[in-house]
Amino acid sequence: MMSWSDKLAGRMPETLAREIDQYQQQIELKKQGKVDDKLFQEARLRRGSYGQRYDNGQRHDGIAQRDLPFQRKELRKGPETLWDAPGMQRIKLTFGGFTPEQMEVHADIAEEYSDAIVHITTRQDTQLHYVHIEDTPDLMRRLATVGITSREACGNSVRNVTACPKAGCCGGEVFDVSPYAIACARFLMGHRDAQDFGRKFKVAFSGCPDQGCAYTGFHDLGFVAATRPGPEGTLRRGFAVYVGGGLGPVPYQASLLAEFVPEDEIFPVSQAICRIYGRHGEKKNRGRARIKFLVAAWGIEKFRAEVEAERRKIPQDDAWTSWLDDVPAWSEQPSRPGAALAADAGDAAFRDWRATNVKPQKHNGYVIATVKLPLGDITSWQLRQLADISRKFNNGHCRTTVEQNIVMRWVSEGDLPELYRELQRVGLAASGANTIEDVVSCPGTDTCKLGIASSRGLAATLSEIMKQRAASLDPAVRALRIHTSGCFNSCSQHQIADLGFYGVSRKVDNATVPHFRVVLGARRDHNAREFGQTFGPVPSKRVPEFIDRLTEQFLAERQGDESFPDYIQRIGKKGVKPLLDELGQVPPRSIDRTLYSDWRDPREFNISDIGIGECAGAVVSTTEFDLQAAEQMHYEAQVHLDEGDFRKADDTAYAAMVLAAKGLVYHENQDVPIQPDTIVAEFRVRYHDSGRFHDPKAPTKFAEYLFRRHDDRDRTYSVEAARRVLEETQHFVEAAYSCYARITERPANAATETAPAATENA
Amino acid sequence: MSSHQTGELHKIGVKWPAREQAPLDLLDLIPIYHRWISEAALPDLLIDVAEYTHVPHGPGVLIIAFEGNYAYDETGGERGVVYYSKQPLAGDLAQRLAAVARKSLLAGQRFEQDAALGGKVGLAGDRLEVFSNDRLAGPNDAVGWALLEPAVTALATRLFGAGKFRVERASPDPRERLTAIVHVDRPETIDTLLSRLA
Ligand code: SF4
Numbered sequence: 012m013m014s015w016s017d018k019l020a021g022r023m024p025e026t027l028a029r030e031i032d033q034y035q036q037q038i039e040l041k042k043q044g045k046v047d048d049k050l051f052q053e054a055r056l057r058r059g060s061y062g063q064r065y066d067n068g069q070r071h072d073g074i075a076q077r078d079l080p081f082q083r084k085e086l087r088k089g090p091e092t093l094w095d096a097p098g099m100q101r102i103k104l105t106f107g108g109f110t111p112e113q114m115e116v117h118a119d120i121a122e123e124y125s126d127a128i129v130h131i132t133t134r135q136d137t138q139l140h141y142v143h144i145e146d147t148p149d150l151m152r153r154l155a156t157v158g159i160t161s162r163e164a165c166g167n168s169v170r171n172v173t174a175c176p177k178a179g180c181c182g183g184e185v186f187d188v189s190p191y192a193i194a195c196a197r198f199l200m201g202h203r204d205a206q207d208f209g210r211k212f213k214v215a216f217s218g219c220p221d222q223g224c225a226y227t228g229f230h231d232l233g234f235v236a237a238t239r240p241g242p243e244g245t246l247r248r249g250f251a252v253y254v255g256g257g258l259g260p261v262p263y264q265a266s267l268l269a270e271f272v273p274e275d276e277i278f279p280v281s282q283a284i285c286r287i288y289g290r291h292g293e294k295k296n297r298g299r300a301r302i303k304f305l306v307a308a309w310g311i312e313k314f315r316a317e318v319e320a321e322r323r324k325i326p327q328d329d330a331w332t333s334w335l336d337d338v339p340a341w342s343e344q345p346s347r348p349g350a351a352l353a354a355d356a357g358d359a360a361f362r363d364w365r366a367t368n369v370k371p372q373k374h375n376g377y378v379i380a381t382v383k384l385p386l387g388d389i390t391s392w393q394l395r396q397l398a399d400i401s402r403k404f405n406n407g408h409c410r411t412t413v414e415q416n417i418v419m420r421w422v423s424e425g426d427l428p429e430l431y432r433e434l435q436r437v438g439l440a441a442s443g444a445n446t447i448e449d450v451v452s453c454p455g456t457d458t459c460k461l462g463i464a465s466s467r468g469l470a471a472t473l474s475e476i477m478k479q480r481a482a483s484l485d486p487a488v489r490a491l492r493i494h495t496s497g498c499f500n501s502c503s504q505h506q507i508a509d510l511g512f513y514g515v516s517r518k519v520d521n522a523t524v525p526h527f528r529v530v531l532g533a534r535r536d537h538n539a540r541e542f543g544q545t546f547g548p549v550p551s552k553r554v555p556e557f558i559d560r561l562t563e564q565f566l567a568e569r570q571g572d573e574s575f576p577d578y579i580q581r582i583g584k585k586g587v588k589p590l591l592d593e594l595g596q597v598p599p600r601s602i603d604r605t606l607y608s609d610w611r612d613p614r615e616f617n618i619s620d621i622g623i624g625e626c627a628g629a630v631v632s633t634t635e636f637d638l639q640a641a642e643q644m645h646y647e648a649q650v651h652l653d654e655g656d657f658r659k660a661d662d663t664a665y666a667a668m669v670l671a672a673k674g675l676v677y678h679e680n681q682d683v684p685i686q687p688d689t690i691v692a693e694f695r696v697r698y699h700d701s702g703r704f705h706d707p708k709a710p711t712k713f714a715e716y717l718f719r720r721h722d723d724r725d726r727t728y729s730v731e732a733a734r735r736v737l738e739e740t741q742h743f744v745e746a747a748y749s750c751y752a753r754i755t756e757r758p759a760n761a762a763t764e765t766a767p768a769a770t771e772n773a
Numbered sequence: 774m775s776s777h778q779t780g781e782l783h784k785i786g787v788k789w790p791a792r793e794q795a796p797l798d799l800l801d802l803i804p805i806y807h808r809w810i811s812e813a814a815l816p817d818l819l820i821d822v823a824e825y826t827h828v829p830h831g832p833g834v835l836i837i838a839f840e841g842n843y844a845y846d847e848t849g850g851e852r853g854v855v856y857y858s859k860q861p862l863a864g865d866l867a868q869r870l871a872a873v874a875r876k877s878l879l880a881g882q883r884f885e886q887d888a889a890l891g892g893k894v895g896l897a898g899d900r901l902e903v904f905s906n907d908r909l910a911g912p913n914d915a916v917g918w919a920l921l922e923p924a925v926t927a928l929a930t931r932l933f934g935a936g937k938f939r940v941e942r943a944s945p946d947p948r949e950r951l952t953a954i955v956h957v958d959r960p961e962t963i964d965t966l967l968s969r970l971a
Contacts, residue, residue: 012781015909065820072811080818081839095839097820115948122950123784123906124859126842127832128825141823141837143859149909385827392830392848395948438829457823471827611824613804 015149023155030162031155034058035148036643042086042094050639052089053631059101059164060147062089062625063140063458066096073614088144091623097141099458100125100150101164106174106192106216107135107411111398113157114409118391118398120150129394131387131415133451133504134213135173136164140458163200165625167208169285172196174216175224176410176418179343182373184218185236186248188225190341191274192216194334195234198278199285203681206633207289209300213257214281220251223535226413226507229256231302232284233265234277235538249273254284254314255306258501262542263303266311268318274338278331283321286681287314326682343421346406349376350425357428363481364431364442372420380419380430381444385474386452386467387415389439396437404430413504414451414492416444447484447491448477451504455497455514456609460622462497464514464525464551468610470495476555488562491575492535495527500624506542507533509575510558515548516618520599525551525609525616531561531587532579541576546584547591550606557594561587633681634751637674641667641744648737657733661726664733664740668717671747672698678751691721704750713739713746782866782920784906786857787877788846791884792897797852799826802834802845805889810836814883815843816876841873843880845894854881854896857906866924870903874928875970882963898960902943903928905951913951918942925953932966933957 016032023031034054041051068079079096086094104113117137121129124146125139132138142150151161163169172192179187195214199205205212214232217225227233233253241247249271256265272280284302293300306314357365368381382397389397397417401407405421412418422430434440443449450473453459455466473493481489494508498515505511511530516523526548533543549557569578579587597606608616644667652660669687672694676683683693698704699714716739726732803822810819817838825831833852835844841858848855856877862869884894903925905911911921922940929938937959943952 013909018909070810070821072807074811077811079820097837097839118948119908123908126823126825126835126837127848128828141842146859388825388828388831390825390828390831390848392949393828474827611800611803612822613807 015152019152019156023152024158027155027160028152030160031148031151033640033643034151036646037639038145038148040643040646041088045642046639048087048090050631050635052092052625053166054636054639055088055144055147056166056625057163057168058147058151059103059161060088060142060144061099061101061165062092062460062622063096063098064456064460064462064620064622066092066098066460067622068093068096069620071614071617071619073608073617076619089625092625094144097143099454100139100142100147100161101132102137102139102154102159102161103164103171103196104135104137104159104411105172105196106178106189107176108189109409109411109417110157111402111407111409113154113159114394114398114401116153116157116159118394120153121394122391124150127391128388129391130454131384131389131411131417133413133415133453133502134171135176135411135413136171137411138454140454160200165211167210167212167631169196169199169202169205169212169214172199172214172216173225173230173413175218175222176412177224177370177372177379177420178216178218180372180374180377180379180420181218181222181224182371183222184373185238186218187341188216188218188234188236190334190338191234191250191277194337195278195281197334198330199281202282202285203633203677204282204289205285206636208285209292209294210297210302212285212288212302216250217538221537223507223537223539226504226535226539227253227256228265228537228539229258229262229504229507229542230265231255231257231288232281233538237271239271239273247273250277252277252280255303255311257301257303258504258506258542259301260499260501262501262506263307264540264542266306266314268311268315275332275335279322279325279328280318282325282328283318286321286325287317291317324682343408344406345374345377345408345421345423346402346404347423347426349374349423351376352424352427357431360442361428361431364440365427367442367446368444369427374421376424377420378422378424378427380422380427381412382417382419382434382439383441383444383449384416384439385441386450386470389417393437393439397439400430400433400437404433414445414449416449441478443478443481443489445492446477446481446489447493447510448474448481448489449492450474450477451492451494451508453496453502455495456612456620459497459502459624461500461624462514463516463618463621464497464527465609465612466495466497466503466512466514468612469512469527469551469554472610473555473558485562485566487569487575488566491562493558499528505530507535507539508543509533510561511543512549512554514551516616517548517550517597519597522600522607522615523617524597524606527551527554529557529587529591532576534576544579544584546587547595549591549594550597551609552606553594557590560590560594564590632678632755634674634678637670637677638744638748638751641671641674641747644670645737645740645744648733648740652730652733652737657730658728661728661733661736664736665720667740668720668743671744672717675704675747675750678754687721691717698750703754704746706746706749706753713743716740716743782905782907782910783861783869784858785862785870785873785911786841786855786904786906787870787874788848788853788855788902788904789877789881789896789898790851790853790900790902791845792895793852794893794895797845797890797893799834799845799847800824801889805887806834806836808889809883815880817841817843841876843876845884853902854884856880857904866920867927870924870928871931871970874901874903874932875967878963878967878970882967885963896960896963898962899957901955901957903953903955908950911951913945913947913949917951921951921953925955929955929957932969933959933961 234250238246253265450470452470456462491509496513512527530543534541648663817840
């Protein structure tokens with residue numbers, strides 16, 4: 012019987028195909044009990060396969076916590092995660108680029124492995140929910156055929172590289188950052204200096220310093236396009252580089268690392284930053300492991316000095332500049348000639364849609380149209396239809412946005428009425444993009460293990476209310492943005508909303524009541540120059556009333572054209588407190604039960620379904636990954652031998668030993684060249700000659716297995732020899748594991764150290 | 774074992790178009806589904822409720838189960854009771870189809886009988902859709918149709934009797950799921966249909 016692997020052979024980039032095969036082998040090894048839970052968890056997270064609510068096999072039904080009777084409870088995909096529990100698959104779309112072919116594959120895999128819904132995230136990724144782990148390799152293969160990888164979509168790695176969705180089309184940009192974002196994503200993905208982080212690492216590219224599109228202000232690493240005079244009147248391209256921004260429970264503004272880094276220097280500088288973060292970033296206390304804490308603790312001057320010093324040490328790499336030749340060739344072509352819109356085009360609904368969803372583009376006759384997606388969701392059928400529409404109207408140039416929508420660039424303005432009709436036909440012509448109706452929400456308690464309150468339930472309710480009122484809303488109110496997060500971890504980016512909310516709980520009348528804490532008055536311009544201020548909590552069910560009352564108050568009290576953020580700043584906490592105090596009074600259950608359950612969830616509210624988040628993943632060192640990969644190669648070697656290819660088996664087993672040795676060598680020095688001769692020589696000095704490789708109590712000297720096979724230049728291959736080297740490899744890899752455990756073991760008295768502070772996610 | 778490993782068609786689904794006596798607000802299903810989960814009212818290991826009433830012509834409101842998903846679905850602009858499998862099933866294709874049809878009928882029975890729905894929702898009974906949810910093992914092409922059609926005919930014969938129905942392919946668009954529509958001469962009650970699948 013044909014498998015997806017057979018069917019798609021030759022249609023996937025070779026490296027991706029191989030990586031996915033290895034991932035599938037890891038799944039098989041895990042099922043056989045040959046991979047540690049923690050290691051497998053981080054390995055699948057780095058493939059974007061994430062845990063989901065209730066995957067510990069427990070669910071509260073509003074009365075009591077119940078066991079979900081999964082049969083294979085002993086089989087796990089992480090320390091706390093049952094194998095059979097469906098999970099979430101995150102898929103990276105670099106800068107949000109979403110071609111018609113990619114849409115079609117998304118549509119298919121969402122139908123077959125998920126629930127026929129594709130969800131757009133606030134980092135321009137997509138997510139599928141309720142996916143079984145054993146379906147993930149095929150899902151990844153199908154994505155690979157259209158140039159998509161989910162590698163490093165989760166886990167302690169460089170996440171999706173985002174950029175302004177208008178890049179290349181925006182009249183205010185310094186230059187198009189798209190090719191830079193792609194090159195950066197390629198350079199950092201799997202880079203050896205970006206594998207040893209204590210937490211995730213988010214990168215964004217902005218085309219200008221003034222607007223609020225890419226929000227480099229809250230990214231771990233942000234690039235803002237800039238130019239400097241070059242020779243003979245030319246302009247030299249580069250970037251202002253920002254570092255150490257982040258949201259989460261306590262948001263940090265990124266600090267300016269360098270005003271101008273020339274384009275040919277951005278990768279070595281990024282590499283140096285990654286090295287410093289990997290080396291000095293916190294690893295034990297997950298709540299303080301993001302780079303923002305390191306930058307804050309050191310101060311930007313010290314951080315800058317360390318980065319500069321590290322930059323000077325990094326060996327030259329052609330990959331720093333080889334991509335630059337492709338930059339001038341980067342361009343997008345429209346499918347239709349640009350044309351003006353007829354003055355009398357469309358009806359009132361069209362005009363409303365055009366007013367909110369269509370923005371100018373710098374190219375004459377073209378505009379950018381936003382497809383507004385409710386809660387960031389689109390069905391498989393709609394996605395196929397959108398693929399066709401995009402082929403017809405804008406040559407497939409679509410991008411996802413951090414507001415969880417899709418923008419269609421390069422639409423001829425004259426085509427807008429026809430485009431609107433086509434979008435209407437497939438239920439994608441909702442107006443109100445980027446207004447108060449277009450509520451941004453994280454998954455919250457619907458699927459997230461850390462969710463406290465129902466951010467999606469609230470967002471759906473608010474969207475409906477605002478949509479009904481849109482026509483009568485004052486423009487100053489309609490322009491406001493609402494973001495809702497299920498907890499303080501800020502996945503909806505509530506700190507950049509005008510009206511932001513994040514889920515908390517309060518004990519009342521011996522019960523737990525869902526609330527949302529209010530975050531008000533952010534300034535999104537200048538890449539999110541000012542985060543909103545946090546105010547007190549409002550019972551979840553009273554958030555709509557809170558919004559009504561506060562916006563009425565704003566309209567009644569604003570001075571002249573005063574903006575909402577200015578108003579909030581002027582009235583301060585004192586000005587909002589009376590409203591919060593009034594709405595914060597929760598009557599006992601006997602009087603009003605409605606406040607004791609959440610939006611669109613009738614169960615009596617409780618927080619016992621909160622699980623252990625996987626966002627932080629587990630800290631797994633590059634050495635552990637190398638050792639695991641070595642083990643896997645040993646397994647592959649066995650397969651080759653079983654298939655009669657003893658030569659390949661022999662060579663693969665040897666490569667596994669070298670990889671295990673490399674893992675140990677790199678534990679001490681990541682700059683050692685990767686060639687087997689160097690690795691083996693370094694291993695000999697560092698581990699063999701020093702006596703550290705061998706268990707003092709073990710009589711056998713396993714390092715000899717590696718040296719013997721490495722020195723056997725004129726090897727005579729045979730089944731027997733392959734069998735022997737396979738045996739030896741197994742012992743060598745085991746010994747490498749033991750060695751690593753010994754050298755990283757903490758002294759016995761370390762157990763009495765103070766436990767690290769609870770993480771922010773706890 | 775996942776179906777990709779067998780290369781056979783296991784990801785299959787059945788939709789029974791619904792007949793609503795009065796318009797149903799899909800949000801009303803949420804508390805009902807939560808209760809069904811507590812009561813283990815349907816055959817699978819029921820995990821959670823997923824609600825997509827905000828997307829037009831979408832999957833509606835679902836119960837996510839380990840073995841598959843149950844939904845009151847709006848795909849194609851028509852509401853209906855759906856079950857589709859996400860895990861390997863036992864038996865040959867006809868037996869697998871019968872198992873999926875049975876689960877969809879049990880869900881339909883719940884819709885008809887649940888007091889909270891007050892008899893608002895029933896199955897139209899004049900039609901059902903059987904679909905392959907696997908583009909590898911059951912693609913929407915002549916090969917896939919040659920595989921699915923006899924199994925659907927066998928299922929329909931069991932449910933309605935030989936010659937009392939007509940099977941047609943829904944859409945030749947290879948991107949859409951391979952779907953067979955069974956037009957039924959005379960609707961039967963859910964109890965009758967279930968008894969024929971017993
Ligand atoms: S903000 Fe909290 S609830 Fe929402 S997705 Fe992030 S961790 Fe989950």
